Amino acid sequence: MKSKRCAFLIFLAVLIVSRNALAESTNALHVTFPDERLTVSGLYWFGEDKPVLRRLPARLKDTFRPPVWGLAQSPSGGRIRFRTDSLSLVVVAQNPDASTMHHMTSVGQNGLDLYVDGHYIASAWPNKEAKIRADWRLGGEKKIRDVTIYLPLYKGITISEIILATDAKIESPSPFVLPKPVVYYGSSITQGGCAENPGLSYQSIVSRRLNLDHVNLGFSGNGMGEPAIAQALAEIDAAAYVLDYWANPSVEVYRDTLPIFVDILRAKHSKTPILLTGPFYFSKERVDSALAAKQDEKRKIARDFVEARRKAGDENISFVDGSEMLSSEQVEGLVDGVHGNSLGFYFCANGLEPHLRKALGLGPALKK
Amino acid sequence: MKSKRCAFLIFLAVLIVSRNALAESTNALHVTFPDERLTVSGLYWFGEDKPVLRRLPARLKDTFRPPVWGLAQSPSGGRIRFRTDSLSLVVVAQNPDASTMHHMTSVGQNGLDLYVDGHYIASAWPNKEAKIRADWRLGGEKKIRDVTIYLPLYKGITISEIILATDAKIESPSPFVLPKPVVYYGSSITQGGCAENPGLSYQSIVSRRLNLDHVNLGFSGNGMGEPAIAQALAEIDAAAYVLDYWANPSVEVYRDTLPIFVDILRAKHSKTPILLTGPFYFSKERVDSALAAKQDEKRKIARDFVEARRKAGDENISFVDGSEMLSSEQVEGLVDGVHGNSLGFYFCANGLEPHLRKALGLGPALKK
Structure with missing residues (x-):
C-alpha cells in the first residue's frame, strides 16, 4: 500500500511540476517586452513610440482624422522577430477586448501567428478576458531558428513578456533580401x-x-x-x-x-x-x-x-x-x-x- | 413654399415605400419554408424530417452517440436550390444563438452564402439576437437564374421564409452532372x-x-x-x-x-x-x-x-x-x-x- 501511495504522490508531483513548466519556472528566461534583442518589424515608428505597438507616430497624431488614429492602434503587419535555440516559447499578451466582427475570426482579428524558419506553425487568441497566453514548441532538437510572431490585424495588443528556455540564445533575425520595407x-x-x-x-x-x-x-x-x-x-x-x-x-x-x-x-x-x-x-x-x-x-x-x-x-x-x-x-x-x-x-x-x-x-x- | 413642401412630402413617401420595399410589400411572393419548389440538397434525410435542416435522420437518433447527434443539427453542406427570374431575394432565418468559436467567422459558422449561376455573390450572418435577414439582389435584367443558398457549417438554422418579387417564377434547379451525391x-x-x-x-x-x-x-x-x-x-x-x-x-x-x-x-x-x-x-x-x-x-x-x-x-x-x-x-x-x-x-x-x-x-x- 505504502509504495502505491508513494508512486501516486510522485506522479502527482511530476504532474504539477510539468504543467506549464517553462512559463512558471523561475529558471526560465523571462524577456520583458520591449527588449532590444526582440526586433519589431512593420511598425515603422516603434522606435520613437515604444512600447506601444502602433502603426502611426504619436508625434503626428493631430494631423490624422480620429478614426485613422484609432485604426492605427491595430498593429496589422507588425511582427516580433528574433532567432533562438529555445525549444519552446511563451508569449504573454493582452488585447483591450476580445470582440470580433462577423467576418473575422478571433485568431485573425485579435491573435498571433507563429512562423518558424518561414513556416507557419501555430496561432494564439485571447480568452474572454482578452488575455493571450501562447505556449508554443519551436522544435525538437537544439539549434538556432528564426522566429516571427505576427501581430493582430484588427485589434490593439500589449505584449508583457516572452519566455524562453533558461539557457536560450537570442540573436538578431535573419536579414530580409532588401533593407527597406x-x-x-x-x-x-x-x-x-x-x-x-x-x-x-x-x-x-x-x-x-x-x-x-x-x-x-x-x-x-x-x-x-x-x-x-x-x-x-x-x-x-x-x-x-x-x-x-x-x-x-x-x-x-x-x-x-x-x-x-x-x-x-x-x-x-x-x-x-x-x-x-x-x-x-x-x-x-x-x-x-x-x-x-x-x-x-x-x-x-x-x-x-x-x-x-x-x-x-x-x-x-x-x-x-x-x-x-x-x-x-x-x-x-x-x-x-x-x-x-x-x-x-x-x-x-x-x-x-x-x-x-x-x-x-x-x-x-x-x-x- | 407650398410646392417645396409638397416635393419634400413626395420624397419622404418614396423613401418610406422604397425602404425594404420587397420584404414589406404584401405583393411580394412570400414562400414559407419548406416548399416543394425549393429543393434542399445535401441533407439526405430532409424528406423524412422536414422542416428540420439536419444531417442525420431522427429515425436513427438512438443509434448515434449524443455529440454526433448534436453536431448533426449543423447543416454543413446543406443547400437550398431553385431557379427564379426574381431580381431580388430575401431570406428570413434564425440560429439558436449567434456565438462563434475563436477560429471561425460568424459568416461561416452561423451564416449563409448566396451563389447565382455558380458564382459567389454575397453572404449573410446573424445579428445579436441570432436573427438572419438576408436581402440580396440576384441580377439586373429579368431572366431565369440558378440560386444556391449554402447553409451554416457549425450552427443550426431555421428558415422561416424566402421572399421573391411578386410575379417571380420559381423552377427546379439545374441538374448536377450525376444524379447521386x-x-x-x-x-x-x-x-x-x-x-x-x-x-x-x-x-x-x-x-x-x-x-x-x-x-x-x-x-x-x-x-x-x-x-x-x-x-x-x-x-x-x-x-x-x-x-x-x-x-x-x-x-x-x-x-x-x-x-x-x-x-x-x-x-x-x-x-x-x-x-x-x-x-x-x-x-x-x-x-x-x-x-x-x-x-x-x-x-x-x-x-x-x-x-x-x-x-x-x-x-x-x-x-x-x-x-x-x-x-x-x-x-x-x-x-x-x-x-x-x-x-x-x-x-x-x-x-x-x-x-x-x-x-x-x-x-x-x-x-x-
Missing part, C-alpha cells in the same frame, strides 16, 4: 480584412515569399487618400510604395486625391517605385451594374493616372490591374462580397507578386 | 472547420467545380469511425464515398474501425467508389516528432488498408495521400495548426479533384 497604403482590404490569420494579409503572404519587410498602412473604411497620411508615408524610406486605396473614396475623391498623394511622395522620393492598384472584383458587380460602373470608373482613373505620369517622365510608377489580384473568376476569395478571405488574399499575393518582383528588380519567379 | 465522412475538418464561408468547405469548392451534389457527414471531434454512422452512410445511394476520418481516432481506433466501416458500406454497395484519405499535414508536425509519428502511422494504415483491399479484389477503393490535399508547403492553409482556413480548403479541393474525377469517370481537368 515595401509600404502599403489603403482600405480595410489593405489592412487585412478579412484574413483568418494575422499572417495572411496579402502583404504578409507575398512578403514571406520574397523575403521582404513591409509596412501595412491600410485603414478600414478610412483609406481616403488624405495628404496627412501621404506625409507620414513620405517619412518612410521605402523599397516601394503600393497605393491600394481604391475601395474607400468616392470616384471623385479618388480622382482628386491621387495626384496630391503621389506628389507628396515624389517630393521626398523621386525615384522610389510606386505601384498603384486598381479595384479588384467585387462579387456584387455581377448583379449590380451601378456598382460595376463605379468600380470601372476607378479602374480607368488609376490606369489613366499612371499612364499620364509615365508620359510626363515618371518611369517608376506603375499600374497593377486589380483583376490580377482578384478577378471575376476568383470571387470565392471574398468573405462578404467586398473583403478578401484567406483564399482571396492568396489570390491577391499571387497577382501582386510579379509586379513587385519587377519593381524591386528581384527577377521572375521560378516556375513550380 | 458524393458522401463525405470525417472530422471537424470534413465538417468545414474552419472555412470563413458556408460555401468554402473543401467539398463545396470541389463540388461546384465538377457540378456534383454532396452530403457532408463530418462531425467535429467525433469522426470516430463507429458502425452506427457507417450504417447511416450505407442508406445513401452515393456516387462515391470519401472516408476522411483520420483526424479524430487514435491510431489504434483508426486501424480497428476501417475494415468494419468499409465492410458495412460494401455489404450494401459492392461497387460504389470509396476514396480513403490519409492525414494531411499538421503544421506542428514540423516541431513535434511524436505528432509527426502518429500522423505517419495513420498514413501507413490508410495506404496499407486500401492496398490490401485492392489485392483482395476490391477495385473500387482508392487511397488519397493527404499531402496532396494539404502538404508541408501549404501550411498557410491552417487556421490553428490543425483546421483548414479558406485557403487550406482550396488546397484540399485542388488535391481531391483529380481523384474524384477518376473515381467518377469525369475525365481529367482542362488545363487552364
